[in-house]
Amino acid sequence: MATTTWTRRHILSLADFVSEEYNTVLQTAASFQEVLSRRLKKVPSLQGQLVANLFFEPSTRTRSSFELAAKRLSADTLNFAPGTSSLTKGETILDTAKTYLAMGCDMMVIRHKQAGVPQAIADEMDRLDSRVGILNAGDGQHEHPSQGLLDLFTICSLLDPDRPHLELLEGKKIAIVGDILHSRVARSNIWSLTATGAEVHLAGPPTLVPQLFADFGTGRAGRLFLHWTIEPALQDADFVMTLRLQKERMDQNLLPSLREYHQRFGITRERLKLCKPNVKVLHPGPVNRGVEISSDLMDDPEFSLISQQVTSGVAVRMALLYLMGGGKA
Structure with a gap:
């Protein structure tokens, strides 16, 4: 288990994470990955603590992963469903959060379609001088910190299964392809992957990879590049991360058609020939098969790390x- 003192009460963004914090998460996750490989997959680290999953937006992987993670740590869990809650009667989100606080909640995992909601709840918990920790499970087009960290853990664990650490990314080329504009996953991954000396290449149509993303690389240890064709992003890449086209977030016609998108930016076996011979492909899910990535490639364990990402999610x-709960080993 990592020994670095953890000082964050809330995890809302990776923008201000430092190397020591990344490595603490990676090494702690590695120890829990070992726990999950045992016959008895449960530890008493958070016994007696209460974790509430407040998901104001649909989710399968993230919600199930957080719930399972809390149960593996022996915490009690409460799951919130907006459709059957008092929100339908006019209750505010902050009042909902304060209700869970009154129930004795120790941590809240928040997902919402609007950016800033987890931050607003964290500010309210701090104003009330509570010790409740808030973990952002995805807010609008802002960030998805736990996804960025599990992607980082998946890559680093492949490079060094025994000791995953941030410095393994030094000199690696990582391409992120697709709907960068609407992707909170892309933003969190940009912060984590440029925290060391990696080269991160963003690729997609100009409507989905605006020039403003160039500013994300300012002052970072790694280097960030933007491309509006896919070939230079894939050339000699070590890892390729393809993102879901978030049709539910598009309020304008930003693409001619899904078929044309796949022809120009879809990840296929033929396109992977531009990459390093041992290239690996990631996707945060859910996947539009045959759009962002060809279906056969998605299921090919020689290239795909998608199932490993899901497994890594529980450990991370x-x-x-x-770390947030001050768990005891």
């Missing part, structure tokens, strides 16, 4: 809850 979220 165990690590985050453990």
Whole structure:
């Protein structure tokens, strides 16, 4: 288990994470990955603590992963469903959060379609001088910190299974392809992957990769590049991360058609020939098969790390809850 003192009460963004914090998460997650490989997959680290999953937006992987992570740490869990809650009667989001606070909640995992909601709840918890920790599970087009960390853990664990650490990314080329504009996953991954000396290449149509993303690389240890064709992003890449086209977030016609998108930016076996021979492909899910990535490639364990990402998610979220909850080894 990592020994670095953890000082964050809330995890809302990766923009201000430092190397020591990344490595603490990676090493703690590695220890929990070992726990998850045992016959008895449960530890008493957060026994007696209460974790509430407040998901104001639909989710399968993230919500299930956080719930399982909390249970593996022996915490009690409460799951919130907006459709059957008092929100339908006019209750505010902050009042909902304060209700869970009154129930004795120790941590709240928040997902919302509007950016800034987890931050607003964290500010309210701090104003009330509570010790409740808030973990952002995805807010609008802002960030998705736990996804960025599990992607980082998946890559670093492949490079060094025994000791995943941030410095393994030094000199690696990582391409992120697709709907960068609407992707909170892309933003969190940009912050984590440029925290060391990696080259991060963003690729997609100009409507989905605006020039403003060039500013994300300012002052970072790694280097950030933008491309509006896919070939230079894939050339000699070590890892390729393709993103879902978030049709539910598009209020304008930003693409001619899904078919044309796949022809120009879809990840296929033929396109991977531009990359390093041992290239690996990631996707945060859910996947539009045949759009962002060809279906056969998605299921090919020689290239795809998608199932490993899901598995890594439980260990990483165990690590985050453990660190925030001041868990005892």
